[in-house]
Amino acid sequence: MTRRPPQVHDDDSRLFREAIGEVRPLPEAEALPEKPRPAPHPHMREADEAAVPADAMLFDYDPADLEVGEELSYLRDGYPPRLLKQLKRGQFSIQAEVDLHQMNAAAAQLTISEFLAECRHDGIRCVRIIHGKGLRSKAGGPVLKGLTDRLLRRRDDVVAFASARPMQGGTGAVIVLLKG
Template identity: 90%
Template sequence: MTRRPPKVNEDDSRLFREAIGDVRPMLVTETVPEKPRPEPHPHMRDADEAAVPAELLVFDYDPADLEVGEELSYLRDGYPPKVLKQLKRGQFSIQADVDLHQMNAAAAQLTIAEFLAECRHDGLRCVRIIHGKGLRSKAGGPVLKGLTDRLLRRRDDVVAFASARPMQGGTGAVVVLLKA
């Protein structure tokens, strides 16, 4: 439904002309086109990209510290050392895994808890948690690696864990043995 404007009567037209007064037509002038504007350029992105190589060379923590305690290893009291040795040698078959890359600590903590609960429910015994090596972490070193280590040590259902073998993710992953 389209609305038409109301008809304008003579009184309205006369009042309008009186209100605006005398008018004169505008002179038409030819405008000179202004010079074309330059294309936008992402200066901040260029600056960020240029800063990356320098940032990669700056370590707020000593990489040597990371190398010394790099491998994770744990065996719950009451289990024979042979179990941890077998785990480190890759003698258990990994039945499931979860990748924590790009997660913050809170999301990783929740993901680990849910993953291990699901694995226990499904009767899985040996699983892998990929936490990464923490190469992009700031001053505190690898955040997710340390978090994974602390969380697994506190869990009653974890018998042992050790850094994965090189072909399974090396020190960027941990293989976990759960209670049967």
């Protein structure tokens, strides 16, 4: 619905001009030069990197406590093996994450696809996908974990992925490295 401006009668217009008196235009002001914006500074990345050694000391764990045989690991052909080692050691800063808990397989598949597409669009290289350990899964094993593994192996934009370190979710999450 469009609103029309109210009608101004000649008497009102004349009274207004008499009330304000003579008017003179203001001189044109020069536009101030735009102040250059400062370069972005990665404060959160620095804080994350600084916290890594402290976090490693806080979480003592016995390697025997790891769920052997349940770790996910993948490196696309043509990339150096040290890349996967660095990923497993937590040497990449996680820039985004998505949690698939309480989702069925169809919703999780769509969520992973949309999440990774958005990350690639935003220039994000390292992400965490929390799929859970499948503790409530039936005899077939962890559904979302297997689905995540299959989906990531098929995607061209995935360079490598590995199960997260214990303090990052362990075998209930996967750290993914995307093409840059």
